[in-house]
Amino acid sequence: MKNINQKSDNYRAELFLMGGTEDQNWVQDLPYTSCVPAKKNKLLQQLEKFSSILQYLKKEKPSMVISVDTKLIRVCQLCRHFIKPKFPIVSWIHFSLFNEPLVNTKLLPYADNHLCISSGIAKQMKSLGIHHSNLYVIYNPISYIEKIVPRPQGTTKFIYIGRVQMERQKRLQDLLTALSQVDGNWHLDVYGDGEDADSCKRLSEKLGIYDQITWHGWVDNAWKSIHEATALLLTSAYEGLPMVLAEAISRGVYCISSDCQTGPEDLIQDGINGELYQPGNLKQLQSILQSVVTGKELPDQRSMKESIQFMYANSYYAHLQRDFARILDKWNAK
Template identity: 25%
Template sequence: MKILFFVSSMNAGGAERVAASLANAWVQQGDEVCLVPTHLGTESSFYHLDERVQFQPLKDSLSWFPPFLTPVRKLRSIRQLHDRFEPDVVVSFLTNVNVNVLMALRGVSTPVIVCERTNPVVSRSADKRLQSLRTKLYPKATRVVVQTQDAAHAFAAAEPNLGDLAVIPNPIPPVLASLPLAAEVEKKTNCKLVAMGRLVPAKQFDQLIQVFGLLAEEFPEWTLHIHGEGPERENLQRRAELVGCKDKVFFPGRTEEPWRVLAEAQLFVLTSAYEGFPNVLLEAMTLGLPCVTVDCPSGPKEISNNGRDASLVLPDNEQALRRALSELMIDPRLRGVLGQRAAASVRERYGMAAILDHWDLVFRQAGLVNIKQEKT
């Protein structure tokens, strides 16, 4: 099968990593994939691509045009790439790319599958103009894909003309699935509680610091490490001082080795007000790290298996968060049991083979051949 795959860029982002993982998996199972980043500043991929993936930055198809004509030229180039590649199916990631692809490919018979990479109802990534275009154009897609059931229910209620939404979660990166589980060691000193994300209000790290401040005296061997960068750094550092934890709360910045950081921790926590699909939670659980997560929209409830594979707490409830952290900080055996259960569960549910099965079903529902029968 020939898959024409549009993404925004191929920089170091979550959607880009998923795009690379899927493109690699599809060519490895015998499909032909042309991966097209539409961002005009993209020349290469941050993530490794199989040599069989045809990498075609959209900028390479654009001749020089006055800046005010660039959007029109981009649409023409998307259509020209489609006509030249003659795909069986078009897959598109991210709202702005989806809108452009649907405009460019009006009238073609090729199935077009557009994928939201956030929860569209709670995300702030699309402005009013883009939201309006999404409302008009998404019903023209063959299928709309979101990452979680929470997002599907909310989006369907907000946009009733979309038809049946498909839910396909992110896969575990294959390289991560091949790593050994983090070994739980009963430590009396230097126990690390780790959080990761942009230092922005939506991650609610201020609440995390407040709760950790209440636990610090009871658990003097524990430190909190918040990895990431963003505009809230100074405010968060001041908050750590105010709760008396200046020497126990650390801000190491953005890490290029998140899996190593997670593997060296004893406990992971996610406190976001909302998520699209929290990859870092999935990755921590994959490594066998016990996790505490707020039940925010959307993703934690599903990834944690309704709280069976990670400790799931109510949003905006500092007492519940404190209690959940305390139960795991005090008990290394409980951490080990929860981490092992988490790893077994997510590796089965979110492994690449399981995610490709989801995609095969969507392709069949889009009117394509029965892929599994064709391969056998």
Template identity: 25%
Template sequence: MKKIAFLLPDFQEGGMPKVASNIMSGLDGNYHQHLILLDKNSEIRYEHNSEILPVCAKGQSKLEKIQVYIKRIKIVKQLKKKHQFDVVISFGVAANIINILTKQNDKTVCTEHNVKSIENKTWGFFGKVYDVLIKRFYSKPDHLVAISNVMKEDFIENYNIKNDIDVIYNPHKISDIVERSNEELSDSEKQLFSNKTTIINAGRLTYAKGHWHLIRVVAELKKEIPNIQLLILGQGEMEKELKDLASQLNIADAVVFMGFQSNPYKLIRHSYAFVMSSMFEGFPNVLIESLACETPIISADCKSGPREIIDEAKDIHKKITEYEVHKGGVLTPAFDGEVILDTRDLTSSEEQMKLAISKLLKNKELYNDIQSRCAAKASEYDVSKIVKLYENTF
């Protein structure tokens, strides 16, 4: 039996722990699994069937974070010596660099989950450090996995990584999503959907998710669809600013901030559409989850992931100025990155998202056609298919 370790910063929220959890559940019985958590105080919010190996607590100041990182390298190296893993798969820059630096006889598999040349710019000092580390070390693991073709190109073009890069899309437990999406709504949740045309978004309330665009779009849509409602699932540092924007636009009653939801899928299933307004993504799991809930998707054509999911041609170099309707959903022009928290006129990209939502909600034939394809599209990303690609890598 092979010994495999999953190395992550934490296991409490976000795409990386969810992907790791799905891979863990999909592996066959030939693997003895361990979970190395860099933050020893991490909550465990995802399923796993592994022995947990905590490392150490987080640092607070820049100096403490650097000191803690060095300490984590030492501890992980000790864990590798003690357990003699056959494979160690890591998630994200912080874990990947430690995996590479502590390599012994284990096969190192490093996975990345966002377009680093974009994401790192949002991280200030540590983003610049990560850029240097990626250029220096990402040619060294036995396998480097990108979760989209755009990410692969980003590594080659912006980080000069010349070794082979595997592209493996994120795995999803489609049957579990479907089952949970069919759970009955509570009385208060039923009330949310009563006499409403509801669209939904789920994601941390951060710059990357661009929620202000969606709120501004809904304010304009309300003029032609008076009962439109936007549900926003998630928490984050921009929550107050976004609530203030909804109030400023006089649509506070039409934008419902629902915080963290243990089962977002039943809410997604009962919504007319899932709309994603992100500035950038790696591979947006939530779009696949929405397809599994048979809820049509509309997404800004950001880097990366939405076009590879929605456009069957997967033409990752295509740029658009008007919305596009595809069999897998609707793509709208990417946003330019500006944060707009006021009542000025819609930008051209916001206007196109408004037109796309309006068309999908009003054209029943188009809506039914796209909805009829959702389940089959989601099945392409089922864990049973994707994990086989990881097992080949291991």
């Protein structure tokens, strides 16, 4: 939001935080208003929330309201009946729609337009009956950095960055099982922690690959600790837009990822910056990993960095402002 305010003379963005925030660091220097309901009774809480949003919208007279919460989409739509001038309501969901319990897909049609962080989410929106003309695929921004993480010589270094989950979303079980069938000189560095960390370590021991893995635990800004890497691995069952892939590609690191819903297909171009495998197809994953270990020629790292040009900040915010203008033009033409 800070970038929107800094990079545009046409738009001023402000946050409304229902329930407030425990971590004040991320809202430093951001214009925001928060509401923490005082009532303990659930019905009274809902009325208090509705009243606070209604009063806020009446006061601010927004040109557009963007919501990352499906429940608040409906609340804003109800509030709009009591406010002039009217404004478009835009959803901005950051998860795969059918895998996140917090997303109530029945409430999405109450938004007039939808910002989609991946083409997969746009497809999911269409499957709900939302017209393609109301969908805007914008992705997420990433900073351009000059640094390239060099590839090690004489060995293969795989890296994993994220929550450590045996199954569920991240499926480290698939990663460890596939790696256990890869011959040659390789090592895996795991940056992240989670409730299944001990279970994953025990599985790696059972599979006979424990000594080929370094479990770093949670590391603040893992990329500062990564000095060499051959490829980043992602075995997720689902995502929204896995920014860890973009972070890797922006540093010239090859990516091997499941082609899960949603996001990887937008970032990985086969033979250009990485490879995709079908989720759950461990034989295919093992074959890809083996080809890298046995010396498959990987793409030029600087060309890889350029392959996600559309996500770098300057391109991203120019695209976002164009979509804001399109949404407002369409609304004002009604």
